[in-house]
Amino acid sequence: MKRGPRETADSSRRLTRRSILLGTAQLGIVGVLGARMSSMQVDQADTYRMLAEENRINIGLIPPARGIIYDINGVVLADNEQHYSIVMTREGAGDVDEVLARLGRLISLDPEKLEKAREELKVRSAFVPVTVAERISWEDLARVTVNAPALPGVVAEHGRSRHYPQGADLAHVVGYVGPVSDYDLSRIDDQDPLLQIPRFQIGKTMVENQLEQELRGSAGTKRVEVNAAGRVMRELDRVEGIPGADVQLTIDARLQNYMHARLDGESAAAIVIDVTNGDIKGLASTPAFDPNVFVQGISTSLWNELNERDIDSQLHRRPLAAKAVQGTYPPGSTFKMVTALAALEDGVIQADDTVRCVGHIDVFDVRFHCWKRAGHGNMNLNDSLKHSCDVYYYDIAQRVGIDKMAAMGRKLGLGERHDLPLSAIRSGIMPDKAWKRAARGEDWRIGDTVNASIGQGYVATSPLQLAVMTARIATGRSVKPRLVRSIGGVEQPSGAGESLGLNENNLRRVRRAMFDVSNNNRGTAYRSRIAVEEFKMAGKTGTSQVRRITAEERRAGVTRNADLPWNRRDHALFVAFAPADNPKYAVAVVVEHGGGGSTVAAPIARDVMLQALYDGTPPLEAYPSAVRGRIAEQQKHIATMLRDIRPGPTVEEA
Template identity: 55%
Template sequence: MLKDRDQERQRVFTRRALLLGGAQLGMVGALLGRLYYLQVVEADRYTVLAEDNRINIRLLPPPRGEIVDRFGVPLAINEKNYRVVVVREQARDVPATLERLGRLIDLPEREMRRVLREMKRKRAFVPITVRENLTWEDVSRVEVNAPDLPGVAIEVGLSRFYPYGETLAHVLGYVAAVSESELTGDPLLELPDFRIGKNGVERVYDEYLRGKAGTSQVEVNALGRVIRELSRDEGTPGRRIEITIDTELQRFAMERLGAESAAAVILDVHNGDVLALASTPGFDPNAFNRGLTPKEWEELISNERGPLNNKAISGQYAPGSTFKMVVALAALEAGVITPKQRVFCPGHMELGDTRFHCWKKGGHGHMDMHDGLKHSCDVYFYEIAKRLGIDRVAAMAERLGLGKVLGFDLPGERGGIIPSRAWKQGRMGKSWHQGETLIAGIGQGYVLTTPLQLAVMTARLVNGGIAVNPHLIRRQPGDGLGVPGANLVPELGFPSMGISAEHLRIVREGMSAVMNEPGGTAYRARIAEAGMEMGGKTGTAQVRRISMAERLAGVKKNEDLPWKYRDHALFVGYAPVDQPRYCCAIIVEHGGGGSAVAAPIARDLLIETQKRDPMRGRPIAGLPRQEG
């Protein structure tokens, strides 16, 4: 029996050993099969994954394209940006290092706190930018003291710089960091130091100026630390943009406007080139690139003169008497009055139980169209506006470029208001009154225009009736900016408005009389130099209602009123008189009388513009010399 039990145990052991051996053999076989699958069948896939884990592709921001003026003068460029960075694992005691660094360069307490916050979120070997835009003196002090600043280093990048600062701030705009709402999925926009255009030309043509990103292929270890750079592609720099502005003329315009809240536009009447587009006060666009302090931002937005507002294209003002040419031309075209037909001005006009006053208390007497423009007689234009009706006035204003967005090359352009019967009914649900036509006839009431529109109006009046449009970008074939030819002569670029040449001559002669005949409202601001004479029209727009009691007691002078209640001073002009080439529009907010304040500015600008014309005295090809 003992022998039988031993044999039974032996058989059980043998079976178990065989089962265990078979299981082990199966596991070894499965392991060998898996190894074969991973190392042979999936070898290519895992090789790629390993390389991806070892090699990183990093984006390199391309240099932003330059912006230059009509003569190639650089206006927006890229400068070397020296910045100081700190690496936590090398610095050891970061707060102490920052404290020592703060004795060498300006390092506010808030910046130190920011650096310490960023270090908690990032790996120890990742450099943290402490301060950008260091001066060469700052860099020198940091480098000299490098042994006492472990973990601190100087890096060099590129930063946008505007050498003319405030002079061209409203034209060029500025660049700043990308906000969350501006992220489009383009990885370039997610780079921490990347800047995009936020206003002006920088914003409108941002993608054109931005270029295409480059790449850097780097080898990293398991922690993500860069071991070495394997390859580098610098990408494609942004493209260069040339604008129509004459920088020196722009600077002259800004200086001439001074500290006033004002705007000026200078335009080539034949090709639409904007030679100057000034708005004061300005601001420093470089401050937006480096980052505004809360104090700087508060000063900008609280300034009642609106330094951030480009008044030349977005400021909407009653045009005052500069609108009278529109009414005169509409009346001539409609045949409601002849140039020699006279209207008597006793100093006021009665309509129902309302009296409408002329600016000259005693009246001008009998006025024809030439005298009406020369003396800017309100009663004369009340009368012809009444004969015309508001709808015909509005139709002519729109033909001359008023009351609509012109499609200019800058953001923020506004269209103004040219009222009509349909406009009032649609906007207010009320009927139009004839008294409102009289007020509109002298450029007041609901009428609103921008300085750019007034410049375009003037250009179309004096260039022979060509519907010129303003532009800021000098386009060339194949540049991707749009259809070339916008800066060609009218026959190749702009259509005729179909207005009688004789009627245009009559209006232009009236504008010449304003400046060049004794008694003209701007005679004292005329250009006396032969060959450079100008024509123009003054405008004074009320911003408050004058009561009858004040009229009886004597209307208060502008200088006796608070600034915001003073009249706006306006002027539109062109030169030279015998062959118009340039025009300008001026607005000085709450400046007072157009003849006393705005006309002298326009005179100085048109003198400077003509002096700077390299083709001065030569007739423009294809354009006849104009008489009158």
């Protein structure tokens, strides 16, 4: 059927309107797209250019130089040494086995590490470098460099790692660093991205660990261009990081070296404190270990040796333990000054009051013995310390009571965790009635007080605490131990302390008795006295039991220490300050299972004290004439063990 002219005209008008609408919509869409493209190309060009660059530029971290640790005289205790390593890429090497064989003919390769490198080369991307040898010598580096054309894919790299020039001497003070482990990451709340860098090292123990934030520094950055596969094409720029702060300790490396040599062969600890400011001049624990082996990677056999656990063996001397701060021991008779001062301050005794010692005292149905089986007779304060009579302290302790004894002990620094940047410092035990109720669920007994009066029973102290106690008795001030002199050149607070508030007359009486211990010919440490008048020493011997002596053994005769297994012998202790009339240093020595304090610990303490006072080897005239021949031989022997340690630049100059 044919359309009429009118229908044709209407249809034409409808098509025209639709075409206009469709064309308008298309023009609108094109306009929007054009505007968007214009915006992206012109207005947002910088933004998209940056995104494009970020797809081909990686930003990496540059580890900062770790802060250097010095002693009080500028001697380096921990620094950063340059080391060299060999890396290989699979794509550069081609025939990996052939190149490794050539490398092995030039330098010595550890078979275990070489096998590990082979495995890594198989699984890693062809362009990723794999370490084949670490810490190679300069000579080995030269061989590899000269033969570079025959070693495709092999590159020598250099870096820095921690080094401890003083070796074992400062292991228990400075500590050591090691690679960040999963355990480290799990226990520290530290978001520093440096910790994610492979093989990045952090402080593991002692000062290195406790001052980690100060020593670490801040990371630098580098920008490298990579291709689509992630291969590094070139380094665009770098900004070096901020080095860690240098730290200066109060330790005297020469004195520390001498202390280790003097303690050689013993399981022992010794501490020297400057009583005028609390500075720790020496803090030695033996046996020790070389911290450098931990930085380089310790072998399984050496680790097992350092962790020897045969308690029946004389080898069980715990070289990894910093006995000076981590070891706690019954203080024995070195605690008697605490009991005496508590009784004097409380007014329950006067210095001239006497107690008769018949060799024992009975407390209800328990007999407590004096070390001298026949007894000492009538003892006053001075005599009781000079002869180290136990019965005198058994008696006065019952009158003063444990709570006042404990309060005096804490005033003198016992039972306190002293604030030093060292790992696992022990607080020891200064027991009282409340302590036993909380710790043991039992009431305190009078027999506990009697035992505590001579530093036995529940009392446990560290060598550090004994040194602090002695410094406070010597000065009458609350001397606080200080190990760090400055951080980043900023001086740290002095440990001189304030007055303890004790009666000076009472302190003077105790000091005089300690003087007689070392200088009266009937004193327990007379044989270990200092002969020169200007350096006369005041001290106190101590011998602490580690086993119970039965009544049957007393009747048959107490077994001598020399006849007992090493781990059942008594501990030997000695504390002292000198010069007696103007104290400069306090010393504490503990020799594990050493036997008698007067025969073992006192001579060591005297020698260490003289070394500190003379700032080097003392003249033979400083010793009693009867021992000068032996001391001369001892000095010759020790001289062969000492390092040539010379003062370095000040920290500011360095």
